[in-house]
Amino acid sequence: MRIILIFTFTFLSLLLEAQDIKWSPDKDSYFVLEKDEIVRYELPSLAKSVVLSNKDLKPSETEKNLKIESFLFSKDEKKLLIFTNTKKVWRLNTRGDYWVYDLTSRKLQQMGKSKPVSSLMFAKFSPNGSKVAYVSEYNLYVEDIETGVIKPLTNDGNRKLINSTFDWAYEEEFFCRDGFRWSPDSKKIAFWQLDAENTKDYLMIDNTSAIYPKAIPVEYPVSGEKPSKYKIGVVNIENVSNKWMQIPDDNEWGTYLPRMEWAVNSDELIVQHLNRKQNESKIMICNSTTGNTNTIYAENDPAWIDILPNLNDKYIYGGWDWINNGKEFVWTTEKDGWRHLYRISRDGKTEKLITKGDYDVISLEAIDETSGYVYFHASPKNATQKYLYRTKLNGEAEAEKISPDNQSGTHDYELSPNAHFAVHRFSNYYTQFTKEWISLPNHKSVDGKNKIDDAITKGEKAKPNVEFTQIKTEEDVTMDAWMVKPKNFDPNKKYPLVIYVYTEPAGQNVKDIYGVSNNYLYNGNMSVDGYIYMSIDNRGTPVPKGREWRKSIYRKIGLLNIKDQAMAAKEVLKLPYIDTNRVAVWGWSGGGTATLNLMFQYPEIYKTGIAIAAVGNQLTYDNIYQERYMGLPQENKEDFEKNSPIAHVKGLKGDLLYIHGTGDDNVHYNNVEMLINELVKNGKQFQLMAYPNRSHSISEGEGTRAHLSALFTKFLKEHCPPGAIDNTKK
Numbered sequence: 001m002r003i004i005l006i007f008t009f010t011f012l013s014l015l016l017e018a019q020d021i022k023w024s025p026d027k028d029s030y031f032v033l034e035k036d037e038i039v040r041y042e043l044p045s046l047a048k049s050v051v052l053s054n055k056d057l058k059p060s061e062t063e064k065n066l067k068i069e070s071f072l073f074s075k076d077e078k079k080l081l082i083f084t085n086t087k088k089v090w091r092l093n094t095r096g097d098y099w100v101y102d103l104t105s106r107k108l109q110q111m112g113k114s115k116p117v118s119s120l121m122f123a124k125f126s127p128n129g130s131k132v133a134y135v136s137e138y139n140l141y142v143e144d145i146e147t148g149v150i151k152p153l154t155n156d157g158n159r160k161l162i163n164s165t166f167d168w169a170y171e172e173e174f175f176c177r178d179g180f181r182w183s184p185d186s187k188k189i190a191f192w193q194l195d196a197e198n199t200k201d202y203l204m205i206d207n208t209s210a211i212y213p214k215a216i217p218v219e220y221p222v223s224g225e226k227p228s229k230y231k232i233g234v235v236n237i238e239n240v241s242n243k244w245m246q247i248p249d250d251n252e253w254g255t256y257l258p259r260m261e262w263a264v265n266s267d268e269l270i271v272q273h274l275n276r277k278q279n280e281s282k283i284m285i286c287n288s289t290t291g292n293t294n295t296i297y298a299e300n301d302p303a304w305i306d307i308l309p310n311l312n313d314k315y316i317y318g319g320w321d322w323i324n325n326g327k328e329f330v331w332t333t334e335k336d337g338w339r340h341l342y343r344i345s346r347d348g349k350t351e352k353l354i355t356k357g358d359y360d361v362i363s364l365e366a367i368d369e370t371s372g373y374v375y376f377h378a379s380p381k382n383a384t385q386k387y388l389y390r391t392k393l394n395g396e397a398e399a400e401k402i403s404p405d406n407q408s409g410t411h412d413y414e415l416s417p418n419a420h421f422a423v424h425r426f427s428n429y430y431t432q433f434t435k436e437w438i439s440l441p442n443h444k445s446v447d448g449k450n451k452i453d454d455a456i457t458k459g460e461k462a463k464p465n466v467e468f469t470q471i472k473t474e475e476d477v478t479m480d481a482w483m484v485k486p487k488n489f490d491p492n493k494k495y496p497l498v499i500y501v502y503t504e505p506a507g508q509n510v511k512d513i514y515g516v517s518n519n520y521l522y523n524g525n526m527s528v529d530g531y532i533y534m535s536i537d538n539r540g541t542p543v544p545k546g547r548e549w550r551k552s553i554y555r556k557i558g559l560l561n562i563k564d565q566a567m568a569a570k571e572v573l574k575l576p577y578i579d580t581n582r583v584a585v586w587g588w589s590g591g592g593t594a595t596l597n598l599m600f601q602y603p604e605i606y607k608t609g610i611a612i613a614a615v616g617n618q619l620t621y622d623n624i625y626q627e628r629y630m631g632l633p634q635e636n637k638e639d640f641e642k643n644s645p646i647a648h649v650k651g652l653k654g655d656l657l658y659i660h661g662t663g664d665d666n667v668h669y670n671n672v673e674m675l676i677n678e679l680v681k682n683g684k685q686f687q688l689m690a691y692p693n694r695s696h697s698i699s700e701g702e703g704t705r706a707h708l709s710a711l712f713t714k715f716l717k718e719h720c721p722p723g724a725i726d727n728t729k730k
Contacts, residue, residue: 044446074129126186173624224633264326296348303554312363360544368419427514431459473567493724496582503561504590523713530723538564558643584608596645603653616675655719661694
């Protein structure tokens, strides 16, 4: 349930831009895709040269030029792997066609030519550059570039036995997509195999593509269901012999394996193993020849343990932070109450705290082992912002802030492998997203310009009327919030209040970034029309305020987050310019769930609600997400039941608009019909809009977004009318 759509388009564009940067092994240059060409930029000069021009992308005289979606270099930079003709798999375009371009011979060669069109996934060069491995239709293949011979490394794959990629839940909740890794010596490949045979299917019904409805099965383990079983295999490329690693499992409950990499050498793997509740993590070394497995490091948490890809997107694509020639690695843990970095010995017998103090490491960004520093994001003083810090890798120094003091807001950095340079992206609520290349650690622009400082100066001249504040409740909980007051605000008048919510551990709303207060679904300008618009981050949201803040929500989703929001709203309603008869709330996904709960549990506060793609019954949502934060239904089912909106429908008094896509593979449509049954049984009137065959984003189909926006705006204006009224008017 990670859709927080107020930020979606900006965030995705930045993420995709970051992914397109490929650092050169020489570490002082990078490659990027520009206008269907791959170009190289030298740092710090930013001198540009074309590596692969558009004219080189024509397979034959009769074919069109290839359109590059992404690319990878071989380790020696003599070959390029080009990804094109891509198709979406759940969230991202991870299926497509791959071509190898030889930069010496200027030869363009298609990989997997005998496979179905757009069926190849996660292709990558062997470290020696002679072969390419890829997944097609649930099986793993390796292709010799010189001979074109394709060798199947698995042949038993199907929708229920998944080789080298993952089922829906692993992809959504662990970010696991690419499920295989080349050994450093290019002789072996380690891969995941998921057995979803006993994982039940959700049947999504397509009623619109043809006259007869079509059932679309999706393997989807809900709360209380055992997860898909996994194996890690190591296959020899030469003779296709496979060795399964002897990783322990729990026959009754099942376990998870969200991370796997080669352990610096070609003889051992390192994996992260989680129990079913995800509150016990074990780091294991596996012998790739014998399959023997040894636990080197273990960690427990009374609530849950976050895996690294949850904290930093770059680890979605793999990686492990080895230092000291593979004798140690850097690890993230909250064991002392704050998220900190530790260095752990390869045998797990020694560990040392690197970052020290009462603050959270938001994400690890780079390790400059030559200079002895580690770079990371943090914000010790303001949880709505983010800055770059560094500290000594030996743990014997205080953290040093690298981001300039005069740039107050949210910084993102992508550092070069040697941490000499970085692409720096910045925004705050009044400064548009701006990018510049900088040198480190002096944080100087490489072109001598001050693009971000200039953007801040420009933004200050036209600051939007967004106010960041903190709300302290009667229970002594202090929460960050932002508020946008109406244009030409008059404190002697009363205005309607609209609150945007998410509230769950997967999302933070109150961030000091540009556009944070934009309601993209509202057709018009809420401030001009006379609304007060705000958002509040309750306990349990993933903000850098320490472990206790984030994990106090354990087994209390639908209770603690809802009470925090209501108690904060109660304080806001004390303001003399709030019309307590016109209070609306809305949210999407987890925010839609919160909207339902707020409308049902606190009807005296919230009079209008718009819930989109909401979970009505926690028992319908996937096991990885819901059990991580709520425990196991077999042990505390009453928490799942009593904290779900479906248990509180009797409380509805206000006006509710309930919106869902019937093709939602994330929050399935049965949530809607379960909740409708309860609403009908209890005589509760409401409005429903079901978008046929639309997914969780409700973005497919001509006219969909315009229709949704019009629907949202019309309902809000009708049931929570905009504009001021005289303060004395009753």
